[in-house]
Amino acid sequence: MINLEETPELNITPLVDIMLVLLAILMVTTPTLVYEEQIVLPDGSKTKTLSAEQKDLTVIVDAQRKVRIDQSTMSLQELPDNIALLSAKYDKNSAVYIKADKNLLYDDVMFVLKSIKNAGFSKVALQTNG
Template identity: 30%
Template sequence: MAFGTLDGDDDEVMSEINMTPLVDVMLVLLIIFIITIPVINHAVKIDLPRATNQPNDAKPQSINVSIDAQGKVFWNQQEVDDATLDQRISEAALQQPQPELHLRADREVRYERVAQVMAAAQHGGLGKIGFITEPKH
């Protein structure tokens, strides 16, 4: 059975595509899009109050702890012993926001001394420790 033939020749097959159903589908889709686009963009128009605000970016202060080649510890350029260091770390850990500890160590100092200061900071409750280095020239 051949589609689209009116004569008695059943041997020939119609090779043309019937475009009518495709056009019908496209028209239905076009109507659906025309109806739904205004609904999507619909918004209630209101007059909002105007206010100004300042961003509150309170950056925590930083504490500079330096260790010289002999192993002496300096808290913000003041020499401190181990007991004073532990006390100041405990006081700094209670501040809100908690300050950052910037650790500067001489390249000749023993690693053990740097590890002791880091352990004291960790046991004291300071969570943010940064190492300060100098770039190569």
């Protein structure tokens, strides 16, 4: 005979354990994610690449005129003030590479180049797909 008065008990402890492990994995891996921005670099000539001992500075400008330096993103108008603040962290003799989308106006790329030169950097180069 089957006793109809008994109700089955749900054991949710394994479910909670699995969810806590997944949460811990998510919390550990999220800060290490690096978002790749889609920019189209112009083609250039192929040259040798030099290995650098110093930390180089890379400035990325996308087609929407957003500038990214390290992990900070700014508009094109905010670049001169921000590069002046960020230049204290870098050696003025280190190389600065500008990765600008090929659909940008010439004036925008020259504005970025002028802002970096005014911040005191002397070794500035435009990076291409070559």
